[in-house]
Amino acid sequence: MAAKRKRKQQTPKIEPKRARNLSPGTVKYTGEKSITKTQLDIIDYSIDHYERFETHNIKDAFNFEDSSHITWINVNGLSNTDDIITLGNHFELHKLIQEDIVTTNQRPKIDEYENYLFIVFKMLHYDENEQLTNEHVSMVMGKDYVVMFQEAEGDVFNDLRERLEHGKGRIRGARADYLMFAILDAVVDNYFTVVEFLSNKLEVLEDKLFDDKEDPNIIEEIQDLKKEILKIRKAVVPLREVVNRLEKMESSLIEERTNKYIRDLYDHIIQVNESVEIYREMIWGLMDMYMTTISNKMNEVMKVLTIMASIFIPLTFLAGIYGMNFSNMPELQYHYGYYYLLGAMVLVFFAMIWYFKRKKWL
Amino acid sequence: MAAKRKRKQQTPKIEPKRARNLSPGTVKYTGEKSITKTQLDIIDYSIDHYERFETHNIKDAFNFEDSSHITWINVNGLSNTDDIITLGNHFELHKLIQEDIVTTNQRPKIDEYENYLFIVFKMLHYDENEQLTNEHVSMVMGKDYVVMFQEAEGDVFNDLRERLEHGKGRIRGARADYLMFAILDAVVDNYFTVVEFLSNKLEVLEDKLFDDKEDPNIIEEIQDLKKEILKIRKAVVPLREVVNRLEKMESSLIEERTNKYIRDLYDHIIQVNESVEIYREMIWGLMDMYMTTISNKMNEVMKVLTIMASIFIPLTFLAGIYGMNFSNMPELQYHYGYYYLLGAMVLVFFAMIWYFKRKKWL
């Protein structure tokens, strides 16, 4: 039962792209993580300034906007769509973007508007049950701010925040475009972790297969791994396109010197993608191995049966002959008839053994 | 029998592209839904006006044309080709377009003419027998009208009509191009529903497979799912091209601000397409699972046979030995000979059991 429940959670669900048949541009949350209060986590910084601020009041975010500092606003919780709309209108986000922010199964993409870029991507992680889950994240990058929208708290950006706080690297001196890059970079870094985890699962599975224990669940596990790889690809492949477009984009929002970093990021995401493809091929290989393992086992079973049957069936026949009740069977009266027969049986036995040895079945 | 009939309905039929060997441009209905009277459903609206009107008289449609309002004419029934021709001539549609309107197996496409756009697409739905059927729909979009041609009444646009009636969203204030977008959007929304239904069927099938019950129909059901996916792809892939061309088209009929919506639509149809590809891969995985399930079962059958035979064949041989009628078989005269033999048999029995346990067959 446990195995079945697990499997079901694995099946990639297609949720409605939007609450069905609503007018395009309608802001309606489609995910499952309902919260009562939208939570904001705001970091405001410049080369010689750092301030972090948490609040539940959306309006608080507006105070930071006019400053010459870079402001990173992290919005946790999408179910309270009024807050999203308030925020969206304040930053003058197009209706369709507001819709995409709360449409949790929107695929990764980038949209270029006059005053900001809009990027959707997925965070992947293995939860406590080793299930791969993906979280919908969207990000608006303007001249001096980045607003990020997540379904729930908890993400992969803690190191980034620490770097910001302690002024490590060039981030505090850079503009909002570098912050955007740093966020995507942390996401891709995280993909490496996920792929590594997957690679470990693959190795464990491969060992299991070689250990020759009969585990009828192996096929399910292989199937699950395939689905996880499909899930990862669904996050990685479109993000690769996003970064590629980002690299080629000639936007005034992106500084020349950030381009090198984006190219680097592109290299990394290609690398993730190639690894995924390689693991995919390896899983197909595992499948083949599993099939041949089954066939080999069946072969072995058949051999045992054939050897046993081939040895004893003729012997039993011989015993049957001399168990007949014909009145005139001279051999039965021979004094050593019984022993002669036993000898003949031993001969037959070893002839069969020799035959199977020659056939390399023994 | 039921299973077979069902399967047959599934087989995608290729109907003649047109009544064969007619002159190109001949308007001849190729579908199967014959009706006596073409039915028109006309909605005429502007930002402060809404009127809905049903009729069987084609000429009634002409009254709305000159108004400054947007007119959406829904033509149900294609078998009465005279009506189609009348209408087509009134809107000055090219002969080839008139032909495409009634050629039910025309694949989705877009044609650009000077005064109008012509789009063919497919509506998909599961009927009451859970059979996937597709319906041929074509649409002509002019400056201030949209004429849509369907084979029969009943479609996926009820929510759209309601939005029109109640003036929800920006639709009432927009031009005909936005109506065209809204129609395509509703169609793609519907594809999501269809794919979701398919995903449910896939899950049910997967559970069946894991439930280990022997169901000889599983292979047929997998085959059916494959065909449904082929059918969906046949509708989705060309429509993706259509929307892509629509996005890039520089037509005076499409307003600048509608373009954002079309790009959004394009994202969605790519998403449908990716889901279809993923389900396709999952079905191939199911097939593999089914094959290994069969092999595993055969393996188990073989093991039972081998264990039974390997245990009892040697024992039967021993019994056969002492059933022989040789006059001189001293063991037969031993007082405890019988019991010794029984003991030996028990030994052999447990030796075999131990052997199979070690081989992990038991």
Add this chain to the structure above:
Amino acid sequence: MAAKRKRKQQTPKIEPKRARNLSPGTVKYTGEKSITKTQLDIIDYSIDHYERFETHNIKDAFNFEDSSHITWINVNGLSNTDDIITLGNHFELHKLIQEDIVTTNQRPKIDEYENYLFIVFKMLHYDENEQLTNEHVSMVMGKDYVVMFQEAEGDVFNDLRERLEHGKGRIRGARADYLMFAILDAVVDNYFTVVEFLSNKLEVLEDKLFDDKEDPNIIEEIQDLKKEILKIRKAVVPLREVVNRLEKMESSLIEERTNKYIRDLYDHIIQVNESVEIYREMIWGLMDMYMTTISNKMNEVMKVLTIMASIFIPLTFLAGIYGMNFSNMPELQYHYGYYYLLGAMVLVFFAMIWYFKRKKWL
């Protein structure tokens, strides 16, 4: 034997591309349909004129050339290469074109020359033995004539001729380019018929497979269908390229208004191609089904064997025990010993039955 002969006819033969090692441009017929006299079928028409004329004298074709009418010359029979050369020289065809006309395995292509277009394509049809055969056809289209070359009489253009004769459609008023389009259109129409026939064969095969009858020829029939699909693709795929190039060609020979028709034709040939791809995938599915069917049958055979053996082997062993001749076997003397044993046997029998029922083998 019949099956084998049939299969052999199916194997796509690669014939020499030309009588080997001849100088390029040598006009040598490579097909198998030898005829004594080249037969000409000439139709000369304009909007108010129609004349049909059959002859064996090549020179007769020259009379029509200068007329302001459109002349369609149908040349049946390619083995008499002198006639082809005479005709070719009269129309000033390049040597390589004359070679291509009689090289029956030339793949479909289009060549643009200053005064004419040269198109090679294949006519497909199922012959009386349901074998798919293809016929090499080439066509030269000049300003006011179309010359078509076929290996033998009999083609798919009868309806076209009738339309010409009775002046149906716009064909009588159009130029030679429209005639060329109409010919290609008839060919593509015919591909639809062929694909439909194939789809019927596929359905019959699928029914056979489900009918569970053991037909060892099914694998051969699947293989034959695969070959037919390869054959169709070999005709369709390059013709698609031809029509595509035709659509994009900026030739003075093709009028603007014909372009719409060619685009339509292109849509149709894409549709044929997609159908072929879908049937191809379905045949692979059939193959899989066949494999699982075999495996399932083997499974069933194994089960019957296992059940029979598992039930009777232990019983026979029991009977063997009490067939032994030990002098001291007290059970043999029990008055009801025999009946007790029979009872035990019945118990074992039902225990086995219960075991197999629980395993769902019965």
Add this chain to the structure above:
Amino acid sequence: MAAKRKRKQQTPKIEPKRARNLSPGTVKYTGEKSITKTQLDIIDYSIDHYERFETHNIKDAFNFEDSSHITWINVNGLSNTDDIITLGNHFELHKLIQEDIVTTNQRPKIDEYENYLFIVFKMLHYDENEQLTNEHVSMVMGKDYVVMFQEAEGDVFNDLRERLEHGKGRIRGARADYLMFAILDAVVDNYFTVVEFLSNKLEVLEDKLFDDKEDPNIIEEIQDLKKEILKIRKAVVPLREVVNRLEKMESSLIEERTNKYIRDLYDHIIQVNESVEIYREMIWGLMDMYMTTISNKMNEVMKVLTIMASIFIPLTFLAGIYGMNFSNMPELQYHYGYYYLLGAMVLVFFAMIWYFKRKKWL
């Protein structure tokens, strides 16, 4: 043993691309055909002149160069690299080209230099053991000469030489570019022959498969065919690129009127390529057929076993019953007991036969 040796010869060897770690541009022969003397075969011709000349003295080749005639120099033997260098320097060939000439596993390519074109291609032929071998050939085409380098004598150009000698076709009147074309044309013609031979082997193999004889070598033969196809593709695919580049090249060395011929050549090589792809697919089909054949045979074996066992095991049990030695077995005393039992056995026998008939196993 013979089969194994054969197979080994089949395995495509990757030889070092050059004697490893030599300086680029080092002229070192990498093939296996060592000869003592380079042999030259020179044909010098113009429209009214033909001269053929064989020599072992490299310097002799220089006499022809200045003539206004076209000179075709055929160099047989590459192991004597000094000769190659002498010749190469005389024709002012780049060091890298001289290296490519003697590097026998160089893949087909074309290099354009100021005064000449350099083309590498492969000649394929089946040797006397029906093994497919490929020979490295390179060709330098200048304004009025073609120098061709082969590893050994013997090639596919005899018909071409004859045409030259007897002045057939337009070759004697054309320039060196046409000679180059004619050489490539002969090579592609030869590919047709090779593919045809392959197609015959395929057919023989298919017949073997249908003949149902058990030939354990079939799988090896299929594997060998696959390798041959890989070999052919390795020669054809890059040559297709070469011809494609040749067609598009705007070189002063290639006359306008030769272009038509090159386009024709391109058509032919595409045709070879398509055939190879089709045969490749057919071999995969053969593989599938072989697998199902094996499965079908196993099925048949299983059925025979099951039928024999299922019929006789119950009968033997019955006989075992009445072979027991219970003192009180009333049936044994019935006068017709034996005959009743025989009757019962016959009944069981026919019941089983009927059962297997119903299951269609008989």
Add this chain to the structure above:
Amino acid sequence: MAAKRKRKQQTPKIEPKRARNLSPGTVKYTGEKSITKTQLDIIDYSIDHYERFETHNIKDAFNFEDSSHITWINVNGLSNTDDIITLGNHFELHKLIQEDIVTTNQRPKIDEYENYLFIVFKMLHYDENEQLTNEHVSMVMGKDYVVMFQEAEGDVFNDLRERLEHGKGRIRGARADYLMFAILDAVVDNYFTVVEFLSNKLEVLEDKLFDDKEDPNIIEEIQDLKKEILKIRKAVVPLREVVNRLEKMESSLIEERTNKYIRDLYDHIIQVNESVEIYREMIWGLMDMYMTTISNKMNEVMKVLTIMASIFIPLTFLAGIYGMNFSNMPELQYHYGYYYLLGAMVLVFFAMIWYFKRKKWL
């Protein structure tokens, strides 16, 4: 156990792309080869000068830089990142490049900067355990220097160094771009060696398969070969792109006359790639062969069982009949009854033999 350890070493590991969540541009070594002292191997040369110099002092490298000679600095050991940074800053390398130098799993790529090119590639070799290992190498090419970074000493450039020392080829007279080419050329040469080694392993495996010995490890070895091929592709495919970009790059750092060599290099790397693809296909073929081998063996096992059982089961039944104890069995009293029966048994025996011969099972 040994087999398992071996396999594990084979599994391509994905290491973190950088010490995770460090700031982009952080120089942190990610490999496993820790050394205490970075070792430098410097070659300084011009057409009439050659000097080789080894040191552990990074600063020593700076002496050579200003000379008009070409300087090739080989840095062995990446774990001492301070040295790398010192060197990197001296040559004014971008932070991201310094990061890439020590990030051992960076995939092959080329970056163009104003004053230098940066290339990452992989050296492949089989270690003493026949395990394929790859080593991360990066290279910076400036106007008159090449700096190469390796994880450890030992490489494939000894012949190149020798050529430099002895002034063979054109290398001493050429610029730094030719040195860069020569290094890449040596690397690609080495790929040929690796592929050749792989091809040998493939052949050995194929022979094993044909030798028909039952080696349960074959499937693991096939799997290992697949992984090695994946590894090689991971090194070759991106390097192909690198060389392609190098060929098309219009950098002042690359002289015109070097371009021909780079084009040649590109040909070679395409050739490696094609070979890898061919071996990949051959391994899939091996897999198929292995599957059919298993099936064939099972078939043979089944046949032996079937023949033995089918022959002796009926005979045993006959013996069972006459072992029954019916009081009235007239045959038992016939004087020659026993011999008649033996005769009948011999008849049955030969009938079965004949039957199996006819079925070609014997």
